[in-house]
Amino acid sequence: MSNLLIKNARILDGDAADILIRNGAIAKIAPGIAAPDVATEDAGGSIAIPGLVDAHTHLDKSLLGWPWYKNDVGGASLTAMIENERNMKTRLGLDPHVQSMRHALKSVAFGATLIRSHVDIDTEGRLRALEGVLETAERLADVVEIETVAFPQSGLMIREGTVELMDQALAMGADLVGGLDPCGVDRDPKGHLDAIFGLAEKHGKGIDIHLHERGELGMFSMEMILDRAEALGMKGLVTISHAFCLGMPDHLRVEAMLARxxxxxxxxxxxxxxxxxxxxxxxxxxxxxxxxxxxxxxxxTWGPYGNGDMLERAKFVGLRNNLRMDVEVKRALDICTGGGAEAMAKPRRALEVGAPGDLVLVDGETVVQAVVTHAPRRLVVKGGHVTARDGRTLVGAP
Amino acid sequence: MSNLLIKNARILDGDAADILIRNGAIAKIAPGIAAPDVATEDAGGSIAIPGLVDAHTHLDKSLLGWPWYKNDVGGASLTAMIENERNMKTRLGLDPHVQSMRHALKSVAFGATLIRSHVDIDTEGRLRALEGVLETAERLADVVEIETVAFPQSGLMIREGTVELMDQALAMGADLVGGLDPCGVDRDPKGHLDAIFGLAEKHGKGIDIHLHERGELGMFSMEMILDRAEALGMKGLVTISHAFCLGMPDHLRVEAMLARxxxxxxxxxxxxxxxxxxxxxxxxxxxxxxxxxxxxxxxxTWGPYGNGDMLERAKFVGLRNNLRMDVEVKRALDICTGGGAEAMAKPRRALEVGAPGDLVLVDGETVVQAVVTHAPRRLVVKGGHVTARDGRTLVGAP
Incomplete structure (x- = not known):
């Protein structure tokens, strides 16, 4: 937990001011702060935004640092993509610690200060991916906060022994219980959901389940998830990732689900x-x-896209939701900063006294201009600790 | 029409070779070409791709070079956005020549060699936007080929005098007849389509109509467009931009329309x-x-997004269409290069003998990696003429 004084930053679109971080938290925001005992950075009039938050990624999967992977599988079948990935991981002999270091530091260079990573747990890779990502989380503790989800990527009920591995993963330190398409992949929604909610109850941890199932199938799985969340009193402890079904056209159906x-x-x-x-x-x-x-x-192995930049992701949130007004684009950024942290049940990243000392200095004319151009990052700060400068992390990737 | 020898480029993902351009066209592709009479550029092993093609843009609309425009209108109503734009253009006193120079050169810096621009024709701006863009097209004739579409952005039948202005625009040199949502904006599909097809017939020019109308409304307008194209023997002379309705879920309906x-x-x-x-x-x-x-x-004024980069647009084409395999991503690039030129009824941009000498050198490991990262452009060449180097155009923007 460090101290840092940042001089002459524009606070979002507000006036230029200094930001004093003490013991890892924002202590003061005002013009002309004097703190001779504290290391100082000159923002040079660049824009300060809260630390970026990647609330859904897979640090154990990236092929960063490897020769280009030619994708011949495509997106035709989810099962084919899952099989292909498991085979490629073994064939290439990927080291989950090395890959997660590369991925996490790439995200940090773009301004990430908090990451939730799902980590594959399956009967082939067993707990190796989690061991690697936990090692990365420990090594990078001062650089980026990494939360892990034990994720049964290859299915839970269809691969005997996976529930037990999930149990071990949670005992080892995975922060949340993951899940995946209880109908679409596992073909056993009751079995799948009973298992993951059982693990959540046993370990006293929350759930973050991947739900790609579309339309009524996804709504059915979602209802089963909510039934269990309700029965177990897990208010605020369940997250649904993707939730494609909420994009179905039946407005009344979606509205009722949103209320629940x-x-x-x-x-x-x-x-x-x-x-x-x-x-x-x-x-x-x-x-x-x-x-x-x-x-x-x-x-x-799923696809060639993506670069770890949550400011570009804010642009995608804006584009996908047809957010054109400045105030709307700022909401897209909030989802990728403070709002994302709140969704993770973490302290809200914000440029306010008392908030974590996580922030990013970006070159840009306005915040919205910085989002839509995903402008260069001048400085990334986590807990008052400088983690990246001009797009390069201070800690090198393996 | 220039001569140029490019040494040591990787031809798409192929082997390194030299590319000789003579009189503006690709004359030879082979290793170790000697042409002592011709200016030489060293590609240094970077990847050569065909010149990028922006087949649908609006050079007269961008606010590039102006202080950040704060958007308070958003995307709620098409009519409100149209009104707002017309008002803002007048209030700001935008110079269409200056704005189109800025926009076109920004695109060129990213590798554009061919652009189709719709240009607003309405009873307030009258022909000023077209005059400005035509001036830009002339000034940049050696830098980027600019084709213009006379575009009734504010409506055709609902604003008396617009058809006459469109007629003048085509006489002045607009290359194609534009149109816009004959039901949604003009509320008179027969009147609108009879007018634009009449102009096309009179001037012997093709049509490129904006069709944002969704679902069955768009299909209805599309049928009326095709009826006229068929009756007037305009095979190959009609373009439909956006065509959102073709994304409707009714597969049989869409398939029948695609066949037509x-x-x-x-x-x-x-x-x-x-x-x-x-x-x-x-x-x-x-x-x-x-x-x-x-x-x-x-x-x-429509929104803050966009940067003129057609390599990034190829990424969007890939993402939107769930193109994950390398061969699929290459098709996305083709749509933004040779395929786009063909759709514009222009010679196919391709790295082949006889094709126009339009190409871009990009840093990258593979073509697909260059697309998904929209990698830096080292050199842009149009007709054998170097137009941009390391992201900067040789001609400066006003």
């Missing part, structure tokens, strides 16, 4: 996907549902 | 939009329909 999600304080994580239905920000906002955003996997 | 579009060789221009239905590349490809892509307006 809001009542149970379920959080929604989205990548603002371009080729599938998606939860709509304004519609969720009207219900007060907490929303986070994430880059998902980047440059992995 | 293919039979009339109608071309489709798309921005691969993220917040609306869109024509699907693979579905159109199955019918052999020519597809171009465009950035649409960039940083204007």
């Amino acid at each position: 999600l809001a009542a149970l304080d379920v959080r929604i994580m989205t990548t603002a996907p371009t080729s599938s239905p998606a939860p709509m920000v304004k519609q969720l906002d009207a219900h007060g549902i907490k929303i986070g955003a994430g880059n998902d996997g980047i440059q992995d | 579009l293919a039979a009339l060789d109608v071309r489709i221009m798309t921005t691969a939009p993220t917040s609306s239905p869109a024509p699907m590349v693979k579905q159109l490809d199955a019918h052999g329909i020519k597809i171009g892509a465009g950035n649409d307006g960039i940083q204007d």
Whole structure:
């Protein structure tokens, strides 16, 4: 937990001021702060925004640092993509610690200060991916906060032994219980959901489940998730990632589901996907549902896209939701900063006294201009500790 | 029409070779070409791709170079956005020549060698926007080929005098007749379409009509467009931009329309939009329909997004269409290069002997990596003439 004084930053679109961070938290924001005992950075009039938050990614999957991976599988079948990934991981002998270091530091260079990573748990890789990501989380503790979700990517009920591995993963330190398409992948929604909610109860941890199922199938799975959240009193402890089904056209059906999600304080994580239905920000906002955003996997066997930049992701959130007004684009940024942290049940990243000392200095004319151009990052600060400068992290990647 | 020898470029993902351009066209591609009479550029092993093609933009609309425009209007109503733009243009006193120079050169810096620009024709701005863009097209003739579409942005039938202005615009040199949502904006599909097809017939020019109308309304307007194209023997001379309705879920309905579009060789221009239905590349490809892509307006009163980069647009085409395999991402790039030129009825931009000497050198490991990262442009060449180097155009913007 460091101290730092940043001179002459524009606070979002406000006036220039200095920001004093003491013991890792924002202590004062005002013009002309004097703190001779504290290290000082000159923002040079650049814009300060809160630390970026990637609330949904997969640090163990990226192929960063490897020769270009030629994708011949495509997006035709989810099962084919899952099989291909598991095979490629073994064939390439990927080291989850090395890959997660590369990915996390790439995100940090773009301004990430908080990341939630799903981590594959399966009967082939067993707990190796989690061990690697936990090692990365420990090594980078001063650089970026990494939260882990034990994620049964290859299925839970269809691969015997996975529930036990999930149990071990949670005992080892995974922060949340993951899940995946209880109908679409596991073909056993009751079995899948009973298992993950059982693990959550046993370990006293929250849930973050991938739900790609669309339309009525997704709504059915969502109802089963909410039934269990309600029965177990898990208000505020359940997150649904992707939630494509909330983008279905049946407005009344979606509205009723949103009301129920809001009542149970379920959080929604989205990548603002371009080729599938998606939860709509304004519609969720009207219900007060907490929303986070994430880059998902980047440059992995699933596809070549993605770079770890949550400011670019804010642009995608804006584009996907047809957010054109400045005030709307700022909401997209909030989802990728303070709002995302709140959706993760973490302290809100904000340029306010008392908030964590996490911020990013970006070159730009206005905040919205910085978002839509994903402008260069001049400085990244986590807990008062400088983590990246001019797009380069201070800690080197392996 | 210049001569140029480019040494040591990787031809798409192929082997390193030299490219000789003579009289503006590619004369030879081979290793170790000697041409002592010709200026030489060393590609240094970077990747050569064909010149980028923006087949749908609005050079007269961008606010580039102006202080940040705060958007308070948003995307709620098309009419409100149209009114707002017309008012802002007058209030700011935008000079269409200056703005189109800025926009076109920004695109050139990213590798554009061919641009189709719609240009507003209305009873307030009258022909001023077209005059400005035509001046830009003339000034930049050696830098980028600019084609213009006389575009009745504020409506054709609802604003008396617009048809006459469109007539003058075409006489002045606009290359194509534009149109806009004959139902949604003009509330008179027969009147609108009879007028623009009448102008096309009178001037012997093609049509490129904006069609944002969704679902069955768009299909209805599209049928009326095709009826006229068929009756007037305009095979290959009609383009429909946006064509959101082709993204409707009714597969049989869309397939039947695609068959008719293919039979009339109608071309489709798309921005691969993220917040609306869109024509699907693979579905159109199955019918052999020519597809171009465009950035649409960039940083204007309509919204803050866009930067003129057609390599980034290729990424959007890939994302929107769920193109994950390398071969699929290359098709997305083709739509933004050679395929886009073909959709504009221009010679195909390709790295082949006989093709126009338009190419871009990009840093990158592979073509797909260059697309998904929209990698830095080292050199842009049009007709053998170097137009930009390291992201800067040789001609300065006003």
